[in-house]
Amino acid sequence: MKKHEVLIIAGAFLCVNLCNAEIEKSSYKPLDEIKRSWEDFKSKASSAAEAVKKKASTAAKSVTKSVKKVQDAIKKTSSKVSPETDLSKQNLPQKQAASTSFIYKIPVISKFVNKYIKPNPDVVEMLDGIRKSAADWKAENGILSGATALKNLDFQLNLYKKNPAYKKECSKLRAERYILSAKMLEDIDTYSDDKLKKLEQAEALSILKVLKYENDIKLYESDQKEAERHKPGMIGQQSSEPDVGAIILKSAGFAVSTPDLDHFQIKPIGRNAETKGSLAEKRATVIEAILADLNNQLKEKKLIDESLLQEIKSLLPEPGMFDAHGSSDRAYNLIDEFNKISKDNDAAKKQKEGPEAAKKATKKLEAAKMKLEMFMQKLGFVKSSTVEGRFDNKAPKHAAHVVQEILGIKEEDFRKAIAKDPAVLKKYLVVRTADDGTVTGYALKNPKTGAEVEVGSYKEPTKEDLDHAADDKLDKIIEQQGEGCLTRGGSFSILIAENSEAAAAINIGAMQADPSYRGATIITASNFHGLETVHKDDVYGSIEENGNMQSVKFSDGLGKPVSGYYRDLTQGPGVALSTPAATIFRTYFKGCVDNPDDPSKWPQRPDGKNQDTNLLRDFDIKTQNGYVISDINSLKSLYQQSAFAKFRLAVQDGVEVTGGAVNGGKHTEFRDPNQKVRQVFVAALDVGPGSTFKPKSEEERQILKQAAISVLKMSYSAAIKAAFVQGSKKVVMPLVGGGAFGNDPAWIKEAIEQAMEENKAYIHAGDIHVELNAFRDQKPDPENGKAGTDYVSSYKGLVQSFGGEVRRFGTDTTGQVVTKVEKIEAALTEPITST
Incomplete structure (x- = not known):
């Protein structure tokens, strides 16, 4: 067993043992307050230090942005206000x-x-x-x-x-x-x-x-x-x-x-020592009456609101305040009585919340066990999870068969059924609604077993839509927390693997299935239709014949089969196969959002029937199967001043994760209906060797370059805004366009830096922790003219500016591993006291 494997397994066992100890001791204190890893502490300390340095510039930016809103607020404010109106609200x-x-x-x-x-x-x-x-x-x-x-x-x-x-x-x-x-x-x-x-x-x-x-x-x-x-x-x-x-x-x-x-x-007038003494005594009488009410509330087994206790505490007399009026003992008695009530309330709260805390600890234990199992799977020690009660037990475990796992029917048979009668789609779709009938999201179901998998809500907002929503939310946060929220939260970190074995730790599928990323926003490097195709004519899927997977081109007019995704080892397909239900929804059901009564318009179709999603449609730029097919000159509109308002991205919120790491055809199944993430689908222009763009002049090369950079900037900025609006605390960010699409690493760096700076207020106020999954450094390749990229050095400035850390995987020396394992062993032997 390799040294980093020892650490991973030991860490997982630590998590399991701590959860067990929590339950046995019936402690209601949160687990992360009992045992906090040294990495987490270092990250938070760094964030706190850097926040002080950023305070002045952030405040200045906020002031500039607020001028118009201030003027509007003044105009709307009435000159005559009733004294009963609480203006502070x-x-x-x-x-x-x-x-x-x-x-x-x-x-x-x-x-x-x-x-x-x-x-x-x-x-x-x-x-x-x-x-x-x-x-x-x-x-x-x-x-x-x-x-x-x-x-x-x-x-x-x-x-x-x-x-x-x-x-x-x-x-x-x-x-x-x-x-x-x-x-x-x-x-x-x-x-x-x-x-x-x-x-x-x-x-x-x-x-x-x-x-x-x-x-x-x-x-x-x-x-x-x-x-x-x-x-x-x-x-x-x-x-x-x-x-x-x-x-x-x-x-x-x-x-x-x-x-x-x-x-x-x-x-x-009329204010003398006698009057002051009378008011002091009346103050004591009022406090005594309030404390008597609180005591009665506790006797009735009702908890006292903590904010009320804090308010009363601020109104208590200081010791000796009534000395001049012979009331010193009375003041001390009031303070003692309040302290007793506060203590009794804490005890009642512990007694009431203890069982609930035990339930939470149980959930943490289950999550820890599942995480341990996933680590073991990654290292090849155990096989994939069993699937009782979640999917058809006879479902194959190959990544090409995720449609059968979710819907209970082979994908090729499913497509034939759609071609015969699109209305068949209705029996696989579940619509989630609020009490007033408003659609809140969707799920897909297996008609045979009744098992359902959540796919969440789906929207294609413009960057302008997100700007307005983010500003409105920021205003509410400032109103509640004050301007200080603009400087204190959030961070920027880099995740990078030193070798192929360590890369398993930051595989995007495994990260989506990791309980610590529950509710995170996953920025996905996709195409301009939110699906994973490798060129404009890609409709290749996979069919199993005699135990072997065969690549087959489908000619039924529908989009690329999900069964073909596993052959592509880039980030987008990894995200898609880890959340297959959401991918199936975008491929075959997405049209139900705008056309709920016409199933024939639900599937995406790259065959010219106007059912091929185009996130660049507001620019009059044509796409096919997610790829731009308009000429280079049409791209000028992407870097005009008005472009940022019209740029769209696909957002899917509340997506259930049912798969872990995907390594070729090996597909790790995962079952936890509470494991959900948020996904934002962005794309880059393809300017690589296989691109359909063939610039014929320096002018066309500059047009293509400026358009590509603009798309990257809009993508990253809009994605961070979407995460803030959704309420995510974590954002996983890939290097969009940095692979086969040939976007220069310097362009990507410029786009990320601008997006972080532009959205600084949202990141701090929303306490958003951005993680750049750089995966691995690009090593120099002189034969192909590539100098290589040191991502840690490139993004070190952002880490320092926002507070965060560089997390390297696979770099521990033998001594470091031994030290960390010793710390884990020591932690396991420490008693965990009940509070």
């Missing part, structure tokens, strides 16, 4: 404030910027409307309304307080916030203990938030001082302009003394 011009406030922190710039930057009248009108709404609030409107009005004032102040253009508006907002909070505190002071104890939870929390103002009576003064420090042209000086906020406070009856900002004071 609306699409307000947050990005405008974020994109300009940093300028005023630079003294040299801030001295001049006020001369040219004027406040936006729409924003001024909006802020004035919000301020007036808060000013009109009356006690009878209810505590919830008042608390929401305060929240809105705080929300706007956080957006605009460091932007000098809105200094006066923010000063007014601070004054109104202070007046409103003072008014509410006085009203709360009239509440009896009995009334406080009977408050609804939402009202009680609102009162606690209002009472927080009591603990920072100089909130207005401190904010005003901070605003002065950011005033353009006044760095290190104090303003001589009258404070409009102070004027508002005086008109409301507050005594304001402003000889200078260092001694700025507000003296509220």
